Amino acid sequence: xxxxxxxxxxxQEAAALIKDGARIAIGGFSVHNHPMAxxxxxxxxxxxxxxxxxxxxxxxxxxxxxxxxVKKVETSYVGLEQFGLAPNFRRAVERGEVEVVxxxxxxxxxxFIASVRGEPFFPTYELYGSDIPKYNKDIKExxxxxxxxxxxxxxxxxxxxxxxxxxxxDKYGNVLYFPNRQSPSNIDIEKSRSSDNVIVTVEQIIPxxxxxxxxxxxxxxxxxTTAIVEAPYGAHPCxxxxxxxxxxxxxxxYAEAARDPKSFKGYLDKYVYGPRDHMExxxxxxxxxxxxxxxxxxxx
Amino acid sequence: MxxxxxxxxxxxxxxxxxxxxxxxxxxxxxxxGEKTRLLLQCVPLVGMALAQHTHAPNxxxxxxxxxxxxxxxxxxxxxxSEYGTELRDWKCEAQTSDGGSPICYRRGDIDVGFGSAAQxxxxxxxxxxxxxxxxxxxxxxxxxxxxxxxFSLFGREIVILDHEKRNFVEKVDYISGVxxxxxxxxxxxxxxxGSGPCMVLTDKAIFGFDKRTKLIRLRSIxxxxxxxxxxxxxxxxxxxIPKRVTATKAPTPxxxxxxxxxxxxxxxxxxx
Numbered sequence: 194x195x196x197x198x199x200x201x202x203x204x205q206e207a208a209a210l211i212k213d214g215a216r217i218a219i220g221g222f223s224v225h226n227h228p229m230a231x232x233x234x235x236x237x238x239x240x241x242x243x244x245x246x247x248x249x250x251x252x253x254x255x256x257x258x259x260x261x262x263v264k265k266v267e268t269s270y271v272g273l274e275q276f277g278l279a280p281n282f283r284r285a286v287e288r289g290e291v292e293v294v295x296x297x298x299x300x301x302x303x304x305f306i307a308s309v310r311g312e313p314f315f316p317t318y319e320l321y322g323s324d325i326p327k328y329n330k331d332i333k334e335x336x337x338x339x340x341x342x343x344x345x346x347x348x349x350x351x352x353x354x355x356x357x358x359x360x361x362x363d364k365y366g367n368v369l370y371f372p373n374r375q376s377p378s379n380i381d382i383e384k385s386r387s388s389d390n391v392i393v394t395v396e397q398i399i400p401x402x403x404x405x406x407x408x409x410x411x412x413x414x415x416x417x418t419t420a421i422v423e424a425p426y427g428a429h430p431c432x433x434x435x436x437x438x439x440x441x442x443x444x445x446x447y448a449e450a451a452r453d454p455k456s457f458k459g460y461l462d463k464y465v466y467g468p469r470d471h472m473e474x475x476x477x478x479x480x481x482x483x484x485x486x487x488x489x490x491x492x493x
Numbered sequence: 494m495x496x497x498x499x500x501x502x503x504x505x506x507x508x509x510x511x512x513x514x515x516x517x518x519x520x521x522x523x524x525x526g527e528k529t530r531l532l533l534q535c536v537p538l539v540g541m542a543l544a545q546h547t548h549a550p551n552x553x554x555x556x557x558x559x560x561x562x563x564x565x566x567x568x569x570x571x572x573x574s575e576y577g578t579e580l581r582d583w584k585c586e587a588q589t590s591d592g593g594s595p596i597c598y599r600r601g602d603i604d605v606g607f608g609s610a611a612q613x614x615x616x617x618x619x620x621x622x623x624x625x626x627x628x629x630x631x632x633x634x635x636x637x638x639x640x641x642x643x644f645s646l647f648g649r650e651i652v653i654l655d656h657e658k659r660n661f662v663e664k665v666d667y668i669s670g671v672x673x674x675x676x677x678x679x680x681x682x683x684x685x686x687g688s689g690p691c692m693v694l695t696d697k698a699i700f701g702f703d704k705r706t707k708l709i710r711l712r713s714i715x716x717x718x719x720x721x722x723x724x725x726x727x728x729x730x731x732x733x734i735p736k737r738v739t740a741t742k743a744p745t746p747x748x749x750x751x752x753x754x755x756x757x758x759x760x761x762x763x764x765x
Contacts, residue, residue: 222575223523223574223575224574225574225576249523249638268636269636269637270523270635270637271635271636272636273525274523274574275526275527275573275574276526277525278525278526278633278634278635279635283632283633283634286623286630287629287630287631287632287633289629293633293636295622295637296637297637297639297640297641298638298642299593300641302592302593318684319599319645319646319685320645321645321671321684321685322644322645322668322671322674322679322683322685323641323644323645323668323669323670323671324668324669325641325669328627328628342684374590375559375576375581376559376589376591376592377576379590379591379592380591438577438578439574441573488578
């Protein structure tokens with residue numbers, strides 16, 4: 194049989210696929226599972242005018258907004274959970290520098306399901322009374338042809354690109370997640386099916402022979418993947434659930450630094466623009482810190 | 494029997510327990526920031542567990558939106574986060590893993606939800622999106638998250654927040670959780686399946702809603718708090734203080750024993 198097509202990219206090559214003005218969905222939830230190494234590379238490239246379409250965002254959106262990469266955010270939440278409000282996002286919205294299109298969390302999720310299923314919109318009654326449809330002009334009112342009742346038509350997510358960070362995959366683009374996973378991982382798998390352009394960063398590239406031994410864990414088969422990238426600790430300082438926990442110290446420092454544009458510039462200079470690539474970033478974080486974050490057996 | 498006085502958080506958790514009934518499904522979700530975590534996750538967790546230990550054994554609590562009926566006394570963290578391997582391995586009855594099912598929110602599975610807010614207005618509308626004009630906000634907050642669903646789909650909602658004057662306003666700057674806009678019967682006209690906020694709980698008092706007008710009303714004040722203190726720290730301008738204000742029922746010695754001995758024996762959830 195002829196050789197399979199390899200889809201193994203470097204972070205730099207994969208980040209170059211995304212152009213200014215793109216509409217992207219980022220994997221992860223609040224301060225978990227975000228493909229941070231990939232986002233840092235987008236920032237190093239100086240990408241502009243992104244639209245982020247999300248469900249429950251956190252430091253992913255906050256750092257992109259703080260680095261001036263974002264024009265618009267469609268989501269239900271941008272916050273840092275235990276670390277408080279997202280300071281860059283807050284500042285940018287208050288200054289009118291970023292447009293926000295508000296959805297509720299469950300409906301932001303339904304938008305992705307609508308894209309997965311190729312549905313024209315998601316119909317709902319549950320937004321009546323809230324100010325979401327008043328300010329979100331992408332939501333239109335319709336009349337249910339079956340019972341003449343009014344409803345809101347929610348546009349599908351339709352991202353140009355989806356980028357998620359996963360435990361492992363092979364160089365052909367098959368992506369495996371551990372069993373017994375939690376919803377941030379499952380929602381990322383779902384998101385990966387909402388677009389035809391999918392970039393996956395993984396903790397480790399594994400041989401195809403191992404993929405063939407664990408086919409039931411292959412939840413993003415290679416025909417759905419555009420590019421796969423090896424990025425160990427690629428979610429740091431977020432957790433990758435089942436693999437390593439959040440770097441609480443780093444995220445506390447991030448939230449503090451992001452409060453002020455000057456100190457945030459210092460943060461970007463040190464952790465994003467400073468390191469030449471992801472390995473240099475990991476060296477900066479340090480072996481001891483990274484080892485402390487591991488969850489050995491988290492996949493059990 | 495425990496002889497010490499209850500803390501304000503124990504009074505609040507007990508008030509939560511008294512609001513809950515048997516055979517119900519209760520839901521707590523994500524909290525942002527340390528104080529909100531205490532109010533929105535720790536107080537309800539203790540309240541729900543107290544109710545299960547006393548009058549509501551057949552109820553189901555859904556913690557962080559995915560953990561069904563965990564053994565609260567064995568909580569492995571302080572709920573700093575909604576997810577994590579320790580939380581996944583917390584002893585419990587069922588887990589959801591895809592962001593929703595098996596809970597059928599839109600079929601009305603959830604009887605009681607817990608929410609917080611930066612603003613609550615006289616009709617119980619809640620706001621966690623922004624302070625000031627939405628298009629040019631003075632303060633941008635977290636965004637609506639699941640609050641619209643809590644207020645439109647859940648049987649009722651318990652709102653828990655700090656008792657500060659600026660939190661209680663005539664009209665919220667953004668409705669992320671809909672109460673009883675423009676008074677009675679609006680919810681029916683809007684076609685909402687849930688019946689809206691039932692109780693607003695603070696560190697000083699409990700508010701309810703007038704059956705006839707649906708205006709928010711002071712229901713009781715916590716032990717040691719005066720009506721004057723409530724008045725000074727509440728921004729409402731309508732007549733919300735009834736002629737006779739009752740005292741919030743403090744935990745009985747037995748309830749306090751359950752909280753400290755069985756629900757939160759390590760003092761992980763509520764500061765003592």
